[in-house]
């Protein structure tokens with residue numbers, strides 16, 4: 001197994017936000033985590049990306065335990081990238097410059113200045129612009145983009161850093177139906193070689209992208225299976241889908 005969570009647990013002052021979670025994710029898989037608010041979904045992503053240290057358990061990446069390593073190390077040495085819920089872009093830089101900084105300067109801001117721009121770098125930046133459908137907007141400042149376009153810019157910035165694993169926290173939040181669908185198609189095409197972990201609520205979107213869905217409730221796994229399996233599971237319907 002490529003990424004394996006073993007008995008992953010976090011105790012916030014006596015409150016078990018995540019309790020003995022076991023999950024196996026294959027390389028190249030897109031896994032969606034769903035569940036009611038407070039189920040522990042974001043906390044799991046926080047532990048995988050090094051923001052929160054588990055109290056107990058392991059996070060095995062190709063067999064190596066990365067639990068408790070700091071977020072800088074996880075992103076730069078272990079290739080795990082993260083997209084937060086809100087857009088995190090540089091407001092005073094154009095779309096193109098944002099991508100350029102992500103590609104050339106992700107190890108340190110200094111490297112953004114010293115990184116050698118080869119023709120290959122420019123080719124990659126233009127390719128990413130096409131993939132996130134922002135070629136026409138390349139000179140724009142992010143504030144002139146639509147909400148969806150800003151989210152795609154950030155997806156492009158993560159891609160520019162070339163991680164092996166990408167975690168996305170509610171990538172379709174606040175999007176129109178068309179933008180949501182387009183985001184799903186982007187994840188399926190431009191992230192097809194990546195391992196992608198998505199926290200999401202929108203069931204149509206989940207159906208569009210997921211092979212396996214893990215359902216969390218009160219810090220524990222309630223169900224796991226294909227979209228059809230979990231969406232027909234009586235317990236999942238009771239605690240989540242009907243709420």
Ligand code: ADP
Nearest residue numbers: 012015017035036037038039040041042043044
């Ligand atoms: P979800 O993403 O499924 O909505 P979270 O992972 O954000 O849920 O939170 C799970 C539970 O853990 C919630 O009850 C939340 O209030 C609690 N929690 C999250 N982070 C902390 C923290 N740093 N300290 C104390 N409690 C926390």
